[in-house]
Amino acid sequence: xxxxxxxxxxxxxxxxxxxxxxxxxxxxxxxxxxxxxxxxxxxxxxxxxxxxxxxxxxxxxxxxxxxxxxxxxxxxxxxxxxxxxxxxxxxxxxxxxxxxxxxxxxxxxxxxxxxxxxxxxxxxxxxxxxxxxxxxxxxxxxxxxxxxxxxxxxxxxxxxxxxxxxxxxxxxxxxxxxxxxxxxxxxxxxxxxxxxxxxxxxxxxxxxxxxxxxxxxxxxxxxxxxxxxxxxxxxxxxxxxxxxxxxxxxxxxxxxxxxxxxxxxxxxxxxxxxxxxxxxxxxxxxxxxxxxxxxxxxxxxxxxxxxxxxxxxx
Numbered sequence: 001x002x003x004x005x006x007x008x009x010x011x012x013x014x015x016x017x018x019x020x021x022x023x024x025x026x027x028x029x030x031x032x033x034x035x036x037x038x039x040x041x042x043x044x045x046x047x048x049x050x051x052x053x054x055x056x057x058x059x060x061x062x063x064x065x066x067x068x069x070x071x072x073x074x075x076x077x078x079x080x081x082x083x084x085x086x087x088x089x090x091x092x093x094x095x096x097x098x099x100x101x102x103x104x105x106x107x108x109x110x111x112x113x114x115x116x117x118x119x120x121x122x123x124x125x126x127x128x129x130x131x132x133x134x135x136x137x138x139x140x141x142x143x144x145x146x147x148x149x150x151x152x153x154x155x156x157x158x159x160x161x162x163x164x165x166x167x168x169x170x171x172x173x174x175x176x177x178x179x180x181x182x183x184x185x186x187x188x189x190x191x192x193x194x195x196x197x198x199x200x201x202x203x204x205x206x207x208x209x210x211x212x213x214x215x216x217x218x219x220x221x222x223x224x225x226x227x228x229x230x231x232x233x234x235x236x237x238x239x240x241x242x243x244x245x246x247x248x249x250x251x252x253x254x255x256x257x258x259x260x261x262x263x264x265x266x267x268x269x270x271x272x273x274x275x276x277x278x279x280x281x282x283x284x285x286x287x288x289x290x291x292x293x294x295x296x297x298x299x300x301x302x303x304x305x306x307x308x309x310x311x312x313x314x
Contacts, residue, residue, distance in 0.1 A: 003046070004120055005313040008113040009039040009148060009306050010104040011141065012171070012266040012273055015217050016235045018190060019205050020198035026140070026156040027187055028205050030212045032221070033141075033157075034166065035148035035306040038173065040110055041095035041313075042069070044117040051089040052077070058096035068107045069094065072114035072138055076122075079134065083122040090118070099299065101180030103267030104173075105141040109310070112145035116310045132160070148309020150221060154209050161213075163221050165307040169229070169261075170282040173301045174251055174289065175271040181241055186268035189240040230261025230275050241269040248272060251298070254289045279304075 015032040022028050047053060052073045054063040061067065065074070069092055077084040092114060098106035115134055119126045126134075128147055135142035140157035150163040191198075199205040212218065220228035242249040248270045255263035255274040259281070263274040276282050282302045290300060 002121065004044045004117045006042045006044070006113040006117050007039045007311045007313060008042050008109040008145070009035045009037065009309060010098045010106060010109060011035050011144060011148070012104065012173075012271075013235060013264075014229070014233055015212065016237060016267065017208075017212070018187075018194070018198075018236045019208050020200065021191070022156060024156075027191075028199070028209070029154065029157055030209045031153040031157060032150070032163070032212070032217055033144050033153050034150050035309055036171065036173075036303045037306045038098055038104070038301055038303040040098050040106065040113075042110060042113040042117065043091075043093040043095075044114065044121060045091045045093075046087060046121070047089050047091045049089045053089065053091045054094070055091065056094040056096055058094075058100060060100050061094060061096055068138055068142075069110040069114050072111035072142075073118065075134060075137060076115065076118045080122060080124060083124065087122055090121070099175045099177070099271065101182075102175050102271040103181065103183070103265065103269045104271055105145055105267070108139050108141035109145040111135070111138050111142050113310050115142075116146065116312070120312065132158070145309050149307050150305075152212060152218070154212075163218065164224070166221060166224065166229075166305045167307055168224060168277070168305075169226060170276050170279055170302065170304045171273045172255070172276065172282050172285045172289070173271060173273045173303060174255075175299055176247055176251075176295070177297050177299050179245065179247065179270050181245065181269045183268040186237050186241055189244070190237060193240060194236075226261055226275070226277055233262045233264040233275075235264050235266075237268050238265050241265060245270055251289075251293065254292050255285070257292075258285050258288055260285060
């Protein structure tokens with residue numbers, strides 16, 4: 001049986017607004033998400049057993065049932081038991097290049113890659129919509145990671161509306177290696193502090209969600225207006241993560257002091273990115289921030305926007 005190697009790109013949030021609470025306990029969100037070239041590499045091979053086995057080159061990545069990539073394989077085995085019985089277990093090898101616990105959907109994109117890889121390996125012929133329906137059972141970011149690109153995400157993040165591709169922007173991405181922020185903590189803390197701002201009925205949530213479609217950032221994306229994109233970045237979770245983690249605020253300020261289009265924390269953090277228009281400028285910003293902060297615990301990457309999600313290498 002053929003093995004597959006898949007490229008699983010990270011994502012950043014260009015916009016994240018928390019609208020209210022859903023009956024299922026998740027937050028109702030309005031987001032704009034963007035794939036980036038920084039990516040993990042996932043290899044999927046049949047192993048001749050009845051087991052799902054995980055391997056990863058990063059010591060902080062769990063190799064058991066708590067890993068969302070494992071849960072993706074388990075879900076496929078449960079949804080398509082005849083295929084699992086016919087083809088047997090799989091080995092999943094994760095070459096981890098996306099930083100962990102960084103607000104970049106590193107786990108979610110790995111899960112998306114497993115879904116696509118098993119669809120191919122088992123000759124299922126699933127459509128993108130069918131894959132995204134399965135992805136929504138695993139996590140809110142996984143459906144986006146299937147297709148990637150640039151998209152509006154509503155609901156808890158699983159309802160997607162594609163936007164025009166952005167291919168003209170670079171970013172400098174930074175994260176303190178030893179610092180992680182729990183997504184659950186970030187949303188719980190936000191609810192504790194700002195629940196009084198939540199929309200309380202379905203019509204109000206729908207109205208606020210719809211406003212994003214006609215908002216400044218969507219208009220800027222449609223016109224590929226880089227400067228306006230940089231000025232329109234927004235993330236509600238900065239309100240709780242930055243006060244709790246001063247080093248993230250310091251990092252954001254270090255970017256803000258440079259000649260950039262805009263800067264923001266991605267998702268629940270603690271990664272911070274700065275948008276620029278050229279590779280040369282990105283290299284200059286990276287060097288300047290490294291010099292300004294001068295902390296060996298700080299990692300920085302230069303990458304760019306990507307118009308697709310999961311892709312197959314072979």
